[in-house]
Amino acid sequence: MGKTIVEKIISAHTGKEVSAGDFVVADVDVVLAQDGTGPLAVRQIEKMGFDTAALPEKTVLFLDHAAPSPKKELSNDHITLRNFARKTGVQVSDIGDGVCHQVIPEKYLNPGEILIGADSHTCTGGALGAFATGMGSTDVGVGIAMGKTWLRVPETFLFRITGEFQKGVYPKDLILHIIGTIGADGATYKAMEFAGPAIKAMEMTDRMTLSNMAVEAGAKCGLIASDAVTKTFLVERGRGDKFVSITADEDAVYEKVFDIDVSGLKPTISFPHKVDNTRTIDSPDCAGVKIDQVFIGTCTNGRIKDLRIAAGMLKGRKRHPDTRLIVTPASREIYGQALEEGVLKIFNDFGASINTPGCGACVGVHQGALGDGERCLATQNRNFQGRMGNTKGFIYLASPAVAAATAIEGVIADPRKYL
Amino acid sequence: MILQGNSWKFGDDISTDHIAPGRLFHLRSNLPELAKHVLVDAREDFAPNVKKGDFVVAGSNFGLGSSREHAPTIIKIAGVSAVIAKSFARIFFRNCVNIGLPAIIADTDKIDEGDKLEVELSAGVINNVTKGIKLTFSPLPDVMTRILADGGLVEHIKKNQGFNL
Numbered sequence: 001m002g003k004t005i006v007e008k009i010i011s012a013h014t015g016k017e018v019s020a021g022d023f024v025v026a027d028v029d030v031v032l033a034q035d036g037t038g039p040l041a042v043r044q045i046e047k048m049g050f051d052t053a054a055l056p057e058k059t060v061l062f063l064d065h066a067a068p069s070p071k072k073e074l075s076n077d078h079i080t081l082r083n084f085a086r087k088t089g090v091q092v093s094d095i096g097d098g099v100c101h102q103v104i105p106e107k108y109l110n111p112g113e114i115l116i117g118a119d120s121h122t123c124t125g126g127a128l129g130a131f132a133t134g135m136g137s138t139d140v141g142v143g144i145a146m147g148k149t150w151l152r153v154p155e156t157f158l159f160r161i162t163g164e165f166q167k168g169v170y171p172k173d174l175i176l177h178i179i180g181t182i183g184a185d186g187a188t189y190k191a192m193e194f195a196g197p198a199i200k201a202m203e204m205t206d207r208m209t210l211s212n213m214a215v216e217a218g219a220k221c222g223l224i225a226s227d228a229v230t231k232t233f234l235v236e237r238g239r240g241d242k243f244v245s246i247t248a249d250e251d252a253v254y255e256k257v258f259d260i261d262v263s264g265l266k267p268t269i270s271f272p273h274k275v276d277n278t279r280t281i282d283s284p285d286c287a288g289v290k291i292d293q294v295f296i297g298t299c300t301n302g303r304i305k306d307l308r309i310a311a312g313m314l315k316g317r318k319r320h321p322d323t324r325l326i327v328t329p330a331s332r333e334i335y336g337q338a339l340e341e342g343v344l345k346i347f348n349d350f351g352a353s354i355n356t357p358g359c360g361a362c363v364g365v366h367q368g369a370l371g372d373g374e375r376c377l378a379t380q381n382r383n384f385q386g387r388m389g390n391t392k393g394f395i396y397l398a399s400p401a402v403a404a405a406t407a408i409e410g411v412i413a414d415p416r417k418y419l
Numbered sequence: 420m421i422l423q424g425n426s427w428k429f430g431d432d433i434s435t436d437h438i439a440p441g442r443l444f445h446l447r448s449n450l451p452e453l454a455k456h457v458l459v460d461a462r463e464d465f466a467p468n469v470k471k472g473d474f475v476v477a478g479s480n481f482g483l484g485s486s487r488e489h490a491p492t493i494i495k496i497a498g499v500s501a502v503i504a505k506s507f508a509r510i511f512f513r514n515c516v517n518i519g520l521p522a523i524i525a526d527t528d529k530i531d532e533g534d535k536l537e538v539e540l541s542a543g544v545i546n547n548v549t550k551g552i553k554l555t556f557s558p559l560p561d562v563m564t565r566i567l568a569d570g571g572l573v574e575h576i577k578k579n580q581g582f583n584l
């Protein structure tokens with residue numbers, strides 16, 4: 001019987017052949033925690049009596065959720081993480097370096113590896129053909145100290161993606177469409193595997209958008225087979241030697257299979273307060289919805305391609321006077337590229353506020369909290385009530401192109417006329 | 420062991436942002452203080468009035484969203500003896516086991532606000548004393564039962580000097 005990607009990767013980390021449903025203790029390769037979850041992980045490690053890290057070179061503590069820190073309590077949490085790193089030799093990704101889920105693929109994660117992270121969007125790493133999953137601080141504390149975790153091998157839902165995206169339609173629209181179709185708990189506990197010709201043709205940046213949002217359907221991971229695109233991504237970052245081919249067997253057993261042709265997709269928007277509450281841009285519900293704040297950034301859509309798409313539409317224009325635009329590149333690498341290419345100048349000339357690479361406004365800590373009754377259209381992954389710092393705010397999720405069109409018009413807008 | 424208390428009823432899709440909002444991020448290293456706001460964005464009357472032993476009773480997909488373990492931890496600190504829901508989000512469910520907070524999957528349509536409940540974890544029975552009915556639930560997988568029996572993952576690791584699953 002053939003194996004799925006997740007069965008293959010977990011088998012390779014336990015020294016035995018495993019199948020969906022098995023419980024195992026597996027070796028991990030990369031471990032991440034961030035400034036919201038890391039301090040608790042450090043305290044749990046101390047409670048367990050450990051004072052060393054099993055994988056110091058591949059354990060990374062990210063100062064990204066509150067970066068730079070807006071409050072003394074959060075500055076003290078940063079001190080906790082810095083001190084732990086000094087003591088154990090684990091890595092610190094400092095303020096301005098970027099969102100954990102962007103920096104991990106850029107610098108640390110390779111195909112076939114297991115990454116556990118104390119952040120739900122750790123599943124982003126699945127785009128490289130790695131098993132990457134989010135857990136809590138205690139699980140990740142154990143991973144940091146021992147280099148191991150316990151896992152139940154998940155069943156897999158296969159998404160076979162065909163067709164070509166129409167102008168103005170992007171992988172973000174695809175993943176919103178998928179979640180809108182199967183529901184915010186439609187893949188709870190399962191592995192999602194994205195395959196098919198439209199995935200093969202997709203750049204790494206877009207694959208990361210898909211994998212990033214697997215958790216928004218409840219999934220444990222969002223996997224994509226490694227291939228020439230993966231290899232190029234690694235070669236460009238000096239890790240070409242780390243490439244291995246990770247694919248599912250032809251006769252792998254899937255719990256469900258979904259066939260989706262992207263040719264028919266339209267720009268798609270998630271309405272408040274649930275990710276699966278989706279509409280297409282031509283829905284009457286989208287007409288004339290006034291937007292106070294547009295946010296382009298995050299681990300979902302804050303990469304250079306996203307910024308280029310938005311900047312291409314905004315060039316030579318001014319923002320709508322009633323709508324502010326916040327731009328937060330996902331990492332220092334991306335910030336540097338955007339700076340060199342003049343992309344940041346376009347945003348600045350347009351009237352945007354450009355923030356330090358990191359999670360920014362998405363987590364509701366700082367850099368863009370909503371006022372009472374305000375509406376934000378964001379390229380992030382989550383629109384729960386209260387997410388952006390105010391239960392009386394309303395969050396709409398969309399692609400960077402919809403975001404740019406909306407910043408121009410001040411209402412939810414169709415990007416296709418600007419492309 | 421029998422858990423006893425009254426029901427606090429919540430709806431579907433209660434997220435970790437409802438339980439431990441991002442705007443209170445700065446209280447995450449002061450969990451007793453954060454616990455004073457537990458579930459504030461779902462029900463403002465919950466945290467000030469919850470009694471030791473009470474139950475959080477909810478619909479489907481409880482705990483969706485963030486991996487923040489602070490969410491189940493402050494529910495436990497508030498004195499809640501178990502969370503009972505139709506279904507749970509994956510990371511939240513796992514976090515409950517790791518911190519020693521029972522998370523029970525049951526038909527919560529048969530429990531109303533304020534109902535007096537008695538829960539026998541090992542027997543898999545919820546006795547709704549107010550309604551005079553009994554609900555059953557499936558036990559956790561062995562691996563999770565062992566972690567919960569040790570009092571959570573920290574205690575499990577300390578006791579066994581590693582995993583013993």
